Amino acid sequence: MNMILKFIGYFSFSVSYSLMAQVGVNTDNPQTMLDINGNLSLNASTLSLNDGSNAVVGGNYTFFNISGPVNNFEINTIQPLTDVDGQIITLVNTTSNSMILVDNDGAGTNSIYCSNGSDLVLIGIYSTVTLQYNKTLERWTVLRHVDGERAGQGMIYNNSGKTDISTNSNNFSDMGSDMSITFIPRSTIVYVNISISGSMAAPVNADSQGYADFMLRKTVGIINTDVTGFTTIATDIDYGVLLTPWYARLAMYPVTVTPGESTTLKIRWRRGGNNPNRLDCAPTSLPNNSHRSITIFD
Secondary structure: OHHHHHHHHHHHHHHHHHHHOOEEEOOOOOOOOEEEOOOOOOOEEEEEOOOEOOEEEOOOOOEEEEEOOOOOEEEOEEEOOOOOOOOEEEEEEOOOOOEEEOEOHHHOOOEEEOHHHOOEEEOOOOOEEEEEEEOOOOEEEEEEEEOOOOOOOOOEEEEEOOOOEEEOOOOOEEOOHHHEEEEOOOOOEEEEEEEEEEEEEOOOOOOOEEEEEEEEEEEEOOEEEEEEEEEEEOOOOOOOOOEEEEEEEEEEEEEEOOOOOOEEEEEEEEEEEEOOOOEEEOOOOOOOOOEEEEEEEO
């Protein structure tokens, strides 16, 4: 009798599956193609990758914990399961390095389409990305991502100076570490705000007309690129005071960067003009007319 009941149950399930194309787990009335009344468990696997570029072969798993890299690393291609359309995988970065999904790497099959045609840079431990394979496109697309450091949001970097500094040179030099920011960009363009004020020492003679000149410099590795300059007059028209306050600003200036590539943006300065004197930026001793700050919006 038990064997007959088991056969009838199996036969009923088979007929329901083949005719209705719906499968129920722990339910006799499935409402969707797969209807699970209870919990769903998906086993995870460890994926060992290398620094730099990686062609990933994941295998028959849905969740992958990434280990191995000691520096920033890229995911260039992912091998899907054979003849499977719509495969979904989730990658979890268990390292403290940036995980970079390269957009449409080499326009090759099994590469990844990222939003806006830009590489997706995920910073920080436990950054996570979920992808789905499209057999027609022969590409993976990003369904969702979470940045371990920024939870998928943009980042604002800021630095400001507190000490007194000066320059008495006609050649550019760095303003110092407090006017420099090193970061790993996520976007292809970041926006920079600079605000600086200070004073120029008393003019050397009545023919003096001094300027405060500034330069925004980008450094990647050993390559320095002067991005843009800005200036302000720094002497009083009647030369009747011991020092002249000045103010300079660069507002929301766009700078092209490479996502995932460590980049430094800094400010350099010099005095200029006709018979200029020493430039001072002294927020400690002259807080009423001196300040300096740099802000980067990524």
